[in-house]
Amino acid sequence: MADYKATAQGILTHIGGAENVVNMSHCATRLRLNLKDASLADDDAVQNVDGVVNVINKAGQYQILIGTEVPHVYDEFETLVKGSGQADLDESSSQGGSVISKVFAAISGIFAPLLPALAGSGILRGLLILSVQLGLIAEGSGTYTILYAASMAVFYFLPVLLAFSSARRFGASPYISALIGAALLHPDFISLMGNTGNGAMSNFFGIPVVLMNYNSTVVPIILAIWAYSYLYKWLDKHIPETLKLVLVPLVSLAVMVPLTVIIIGPIGVYSGEWIARAVNYLIERSGLLTGVLIGGGWSVLVSFGIHWAVNPIMINNISQVGYDYICPLTFACNFAVIGTAFGVWLKAKDKNLKNFAMTGVVTIALSAIIEPTLFGMLVKNKKLFLAQIIAGAVGGAYLGFMKVVTNAFVFGSVTTFPAFIESSANVINGVIGLGISVLVGAVLGFIFTDKEDKLA
Template sequence: MTYEELILFILEHLGGRENINQSTHCATRLRFQLKDKSLADTAALENHDGILSVMDSGGQYQIIIGTHVDKVYRELETILGASVNSSISLEDQQTKAQLKSKNPIAGFFNVISGIFTPLLPALAGSGILRGLLMLAEQFGLISVDSGTYGILSAASLAVFYFLPIELAFTAARKFGANPYIAMVIGGALMHPDFTHLMGDIGNGATTTFLGIPVVLMNYGSTVIPIILAIWIYSYLERFLEKWIPTALQLIFVPLIGLILIVPLTVIVFGPFGVYAGEWIAGTINRLIQSNGLIAGALIGGIWNVFVVFGLQWAVNPIMISNISTIGFDKIVPLTAAANFGQAGATFGVILKTKNPKMRSFATSALLSIFFAGITEPAIYGVGIKLKKPFIASIIGGAAGGAYMGANQVIANAFVFGGLTTIPAFIGPTLAHYLIGLAICFTVSAIATYLMGFEEDVI
């Protein structure tokens, strides 16, 4: 079946294109806002070979497709056209609907997901490049003083250094603001004229703005301040566009926005965001540091449950912040433990099942984890569908996660745990990381094989 045929089938069973208010996608899912959810034929959609599962979460009707969802979504855009997609105003409607949904927590996670998802390829690619560069340096293949190293190092670190500008763009798209003005706001926080004010003191240096005290911070690689700033700017922009004549908006909307939001950010949002982010990250890191075994077992075991409900987006910014500010993170390895727990359970299904169709799908899902670190196909198409393998994945993830946590395994980049992302874990704890992955995979595979599953539900 072609992507076009798949999209036409989905549209037909969602109640027609006229029943769709908005559509977006993440790493594996098509996400719809429907006018009337009762028109959606969930049973028919779930029984289609090209669809792994269907969920209704956070005010969205979600169709899990797999790692090729971006290609399916492009076909959806082609069929639906600009009337439904690629509109800032419609993204704004979606965001407001999520934030006002009956489940505001789920709505919040969906917003965070929408902000970070577009950056995942850049974060993953940069992380792998950083790992390979470190590996080449350790083996003496490249000198840290060479121009080659400098150029590749800049390429691997740029995504983290300029994170406020990148997040300004994606946050503006999500909140319905002008993304280019948002980028200027992010850029102002990193401009040499601003950073020069800190002098030799750095974070905590003070200055004044119109007589108001300002605590200065280095906002390179930070996450929370710029998201708060663009969220507030989105409301200011809509207010200004409502009251300023159309002919004058081109000049005065960005002018007033920059005059108000940049100072407000460095006076209020910036310090609050930096300190709040440091406190959250510090709390989690101290938990792992004080009792790594328990923290590792908990995170490694529960992470795939987080993925099912989309809750991982609450933790992803913390991992990204750790990487960008202190250069490493201890949560990323534990998420990889969960990935390999799911991989082991999927492998157990491959060994145990007598259904050729399930064996073929499970093999494809296993390769998705190994080469892309994407677990949704295995979670929805194997684990949850057969139930016991999902339990086995939790057991294996907890076992390997406990080992990694006890040995304080670190990651040098924010990546999805798979075989291709091993370079991101190069360092003194690499051996413990690999042993932990082996534990996750082996325990889950054995648990799946021993517990078995009901073939007649396949």
Template structure:
């Protein structure tokens, strides 16, 4: 089992299982869950899970930050569940959680745009490179080579309403194919021609005047349209008979929604988007230094809470309407400032683990992925994060003063710098100066101001008050010893939960393998956790996937907090009935804190009885790791 497969399974389990998930999308570094009941998610355990950087709740979403490998983890979740499939399950249904308007709005915008980020960045970089090639005379914009490459770069933006129709329909549970057809109709040649050359007497739909708009690269109109379409789709499918709804519902949606979009949603959406964009452009025109400083200083704060998504439509709208955007460039200073703070930490710290973490986070930060460094380095240390905000404000002010513009979309970072290179390179030099200053100021402030450097961690024996020594674990079950790698459940087999052994039981009894305390007594009775007097943490999991039996065929004899001795009866279970229900009874016996031991080895193979030695644990001592 790969690391991503294991992480996907653990995350899905800790958010409450597939049945607790309404929706899931991902952005550059995080899985954004819409949960039915957030109380079912184990946030504390998720944050301690290997591979999870942090967990945030913002904008109505339960966000699990995993870093650069988020697409792979997302894909693995899709393999073991139906969450990511284009089905009604993938749509965000009403979880019963009201939330505030801002939270809901952020959730909607992020769910719609997050799946397009990778493509948007790639297409934006290509657009930027083509601009540079034309400015330096390497290509001529009338060459067929340029035409072909520009089509590849610009098609995503021109047909953006079609892509947004897909993600919006997924978000609200509408028919994706109908949604794409509506978006396609807005870009249909004859509709485009009506806007370019309207007929004499104007454009009408059954005598109702139609105000034609240009819909290529637009955002708001299609989102409004598909939101309403999705609601109608759900309503019609409930009311129309099964025998005809498969074609009657799409017919009604097409007949209703395209005219409604052209008459209402199009003009409202385009004008609203233009108004917001003009307001932000006006702010930069009024005082570009102050506006740039505010944007630079606040960008990472907006990203942390996920509310930066509210600005994404503004950036796209500016580029679509004006061919450029002067708001976004200042945000680039924030990315390089936090990266500079990470470098400052790397140079200052004496903690080897932190130095390695800060260095690797700085590399990803240069390419626009700052979350690992923020959550893992600068924010926990506090002062470096503040230094990053100061550096970003200074750099953002310089970029605002330079009048830098973005000419294509893409997440700010080293690779996307070409999107800021316009005709004649105007403002590009100012951008470079701004991000260099932001980086150096943040790194310098971090180094000079310092921070509370974490003490290098030592591996120590369990806190038992006793000298570290080898420990012997007794068999909790009578049966046959099986190698853990042979267990059918990959989480156990991969030792991701810890090292140990498994037993094929011949008697339906579980007894205590140690003298210690019951730390976990599952309500489903299929598993039990203990800690020995010497500190070994033991998990006994009766069967595979037997949690689904919900306690049926199990009888528990202990509760959490009970003190037990070797041989005390913990659980009884009916082997035959569990097998008849379709479940394996192979029982893993796991040492969940096996990382503190030099070795966890099987004491024997073959048949074994209760209380006979099954595992030998060799414990680290301070001398052994010196």
């Protein structure tokens, strides 16, 4: 059994101790840190800690690749840091990197806790669609409605969930933040729109209010909680302890809910819609080129740890229109890694390299986690890395050209394939596109591998 505390302690020791940590978060596979002085970190020593796969110091962030067990290590790491006197660790500190790195860190910190809920709900939705198409469940029946509610709740109440995780990232009260998000979904508020929908007008003490439907939205609540974090910190600093219990939530709700529906919300909704429309327009105009760029380039983004900047666009598309064009292209990348690793397994003679390659094939097929294979084998061999990029680009080109979509935000693996269940043509083209990625990756991986290659 893995000793997560020992892993966390080893990492902390070799990055300069708790006093060198400005903020911390984690995504699906990495512990992400901002350090006061990155020169104090010993990369080789950290990488040799039991449980650490690799170290990536990119985009102003010190990223430690651990794998799917990273939440356990993070829990222990957080306990060690805060238990050492860093209880006032400021996760929104102005130190520790550029504005771009802070944006990436914030996006990662906000969305990472929600990934299991989003993925599980998306797969359930895909299986429900398949059950209806096969005649196993009647649409409109009690069974269908219960399962539909279970699969769509995460999207409908996304503002509440994002409010909570955003508050933890920005340093506000998670529970008051969740209430701000919930107020936007209250039936009485939604009823103000009548039959008009988005753009209907109301007023707040004579101030015009452009009404919007905020269920399933992403951008508005993140902006709102970011703004609220400043108000919360000011209130927490200036209100006496004896009055905080009542006055902090009172002022917070009385100020932030109206401010959100009057100013922040409409800006967030329209900006989110504009981004989604722009991305979808480009894909529809040139799906083939988009497929080449994303299918081939996704592993590069992953290697730098900046792919999180694209994930909110996919989530927004799924929650707003019910499908997304980008997510299938990330599948192309993952299946290209599977194919390349399989090609290495076929050609290599070194037992360690063969075992590592096959472990990568199985791991990605079941869990969609490509980082161990990417950093442990492909990045170290430029030819194999190029093979994977080409395979992802070719498979992505087909998926983009055929306008293949997913109806859920998931990471690409065999187990998450139900996300393609939108129509029979979509499923068939999805299988073909991913098959192309695997086949091209396997052929190029086989060609670019020397029989005497060893696992470095």
